[in-house]
Amino acid sequence: MTELKELAEKLGLVESRESKKEERVLPPLPNVDMWGNVVTRFAPNPDFPIHLGNARAAILSHEYARMYKGKFILRFEDTDPRTKPPLPFSYLIIEKDLRWLGITWDEKYIQSMRMDKYYSIAKKLIELGYAYVDLCKKDVFREYRNAGKACPHRDMSPEQHLELFDKVIAGEFGEGEAVIRIKTDLSHPDPAIRDWVMFRIIDTTRNPHPIVGDRYRLWPTYNFAAAVDDHLMGITHILRGKEHALNTAKQIYIYKYLGWRYPEVVNFGRVGLEGLILSKTWIKNQLKNNPEKFMGFDDIRFATISGLRRRGIVPETIKEIILSLGLSPVDARISWVNLAAINRKNVDPIAKRIFVICNPVKVVIEGVETPREIEIPFHPAKDLGKRKLVLAKPEVYISSKDLENINQGAVIRLMELFNIVIERNSKDGIIAKYHSASLDEAKKWGAPIIQWVPCNDSIKVDLLRVEGMKIRKEHCIGESSLKTLREGEIIQMVRLGFGKIEKISKARISIIYSHE
RNA sequence: GCCGCGGUAGUAUAGCCCGGUCAAGUAUGCGGGCCUUUCGAGCCCGUGACCCGGGUUCAAAUCCCGGCCGCGGCACCA
Incomplete structure (x- = not known):
């Protein structure tokens, strides 16, 4: 291990000890020296925006490409306009989310625009006798396959299959009437491997593809398109979730037949985020069936990248968490507390x-001269400017929660202002008396120091909190300087926690509560 | 059911390939203290883990076998 580390440091692949401590050193990738330049890729399906799990593949792939001074490729895998129809806006959101995460790509591809490449490789495989057009119905084939037997079409000549292939492309067959299969080991212990499907027919008249419309009817499956592209794009290292483990076994046949070299593969475990929903399918269903219950694909209860952003999570945090998970094959369940801490x-x-x-x-x-105004820095340590609180009348709001903990007659300090003593209740509110000005005095009396807002200089705040699967809207009051902030800004509500400005309107401001 | 991959503190991770320096490191949480015009940040101290059982060995978190548990896959989805 030390040898590897030394080697990596020599090659400049590992940050030296002195560099920022939060920068975790990623373990080296396998067989880097056998490939020359490292090329990685992130290959999302644009059927929905990406979530934290996808981000793991994206961040790690990108990070390794940069670490080895290699190349990172973004590839949209949009070859199923029927079951997983691509959404035009997803292509855009995914690019936006990636950029937000600090990910830049050297090349970008869209699979639906590369169909001719897939066709020509398919033809080659048919010519070589490694692939065939299967006219069996699905369940008929399944019986052959489960019995470990060849279906009748398998043994026809390449010429016959080539002819059939052209007919399929020409649209002479309908959905389910033909598929292109690759010849594998019919006695493979895993039936899923046996002569798996490379292409199937999709009726794009009924299900047009958002980019290429109804131009094609014969569509490559994930395993075919991904395998071919990984080779054509020169991918050297594939980093993906362990749900893809079987796909490697499938794809390797193509590589074997065409004499290609299969990239190194690393399968990592799945990511979960406590309290938030990651399942793309679940989210899609909910948005379709109960749209009124959610804020959209970036709902703050979803672990989509856009949802986390809206919640006030910063890209550095996501990157830090993902890098700390590394390539571990174990499933990780990130706790919200942990994420919030980072x-x-x-x-x-x-x-x-x-x-x-x-x-x-x-x-x-009582006993205070008004008007008066005070200036308070936006940050105790950093120079983020100042805000002004104007006290036109000697009336302030404080939280009743703070009041609960205060005995009558005790001194409390209004932060940055002065010290008061609570006297009594009245119909106009609570009556208090000015006590003293200095902070030292407050300390002497052991006064709690609490935040406050002038009654005459305030704005209504809707604070949105995630509570389990619900969002609770709390009606609060904030200082008027909130109006000078911009939407999307992350703030700290003193003694309450961090939040993100969701929306600013004339009469009120909504803030999403991020975490304590 | 079949195939594959895993199991280190509450959570996540380092160490495992190449056995000793590991009575196991780090982060976060939790408990306590300091500091601070926040219940935030910072600083200090403490807390707490190698799934179980066998085997190999002078020596096992690390290698081997068995068990248990967890996860993934078994599509004309990606």
Whole structure:
């Protein structure tokens, strides 16, 4: 191991000890020296925006390409307009999400625009007698396959199959009437491997493809298109989830027949995120059947990249988590607390501090000269500017939660302002009395230091919190400087937690609660 | 059922290939303290794990066998 590390350091592949400590060193990729330049790829299906699980493949592939000064390719795998119809906006969102994650690609491909390449390789395989057109119905073939027997079409001559192939392309067969199969081992212990399907017919008149419409009827399956492209694009290392393990076994036949060299494969485990939903299928179904219950594909309860972004999670956090998982084949269940801890550190230096009061109660302070205004820095340590709180009348909101913990007659400090003593309740609110000005005085009395908002200079805040599968909207009051912020900005609501400005309108502001 | 891959503290991960330096490192959580005009950040101390059983060996988290548990796959999806 030490030898490997030394070697990697020599080659400049590993960050030296002194560099930033959060930068985790990824383990070396297998057989790098046997391939020359490392080429990796991320190959999403644009049928939906990507989630954290996809991000793992994307981030790792990209990271390794950069680490070895190689090439990273983005490839859209959109070869099923029927079962997984590609969504035009998904292509865009996926690119946006990747860029947001700091991922840049050297080349981009869209499989639906490469159909002729797939056809010509298929023809070659048929010519060589390694592939054939199968006219059996699905369940008929299944019986042959389960018995380990060849279906009648398998042994026809390449010439006959070539002829059939042209007819299929010309559209002479309908859905389910023909498939192109590759010849594999009919006695393979896993029936799924036996003569798997390379192409099937999809009626694109009924299910047009968003990019190429009804131009093609014969579509390659994932295993064919991916295998061929990985070779044509010179991919050296495939990093993908372990659900793909079997696909390697399938694809290897093509490589064997055509004398290609199969890339190195690393299968990593699945990722889960506590409390959030990752399942693409589930999300798609819900959005289709109960759209009114959700905020869209970027709902903050979804572990989609856009959902996490909307929630106030920063790309560095996602990258850090994914890199810390590395290539481990074990399934990982990320805890929200853990993710929040990392995000908090990333966001703490850039989040403006804002006073927000939930469960507000009005406090009228006697013995104070008004108007007065005070300036408070947006951040205790970083220079993020200042905000101004204007006290036209001696009336402020504080949280009733804070009040619960305060005995009558005790001193409390309004942060950055002055110290008061709670006197009594009245119909106008709580009556308090000015006590003293200095912080030292507050400390002397052991006064709690709490946030506050001037009654006359405030704005309504809708705070959206994720609670289990529900979103709770809490009506709060915030300081008016909120209006000067921009949508999408991440803030810290003092003593409440971090949040992201969702929407600013004249009368109110909605903030998504990120985490404590 | 069949095929494949795994199992290190609450969570995640390092170490496993190449057995000793591992009475197991790191992060987070949790407990305590310091600091701080936040219940945030920072600093310090503490807490807590090698799935089980056999075997090989002077020596096993690491190698071998068995068991148990978990996950993935078994499509004319990707």
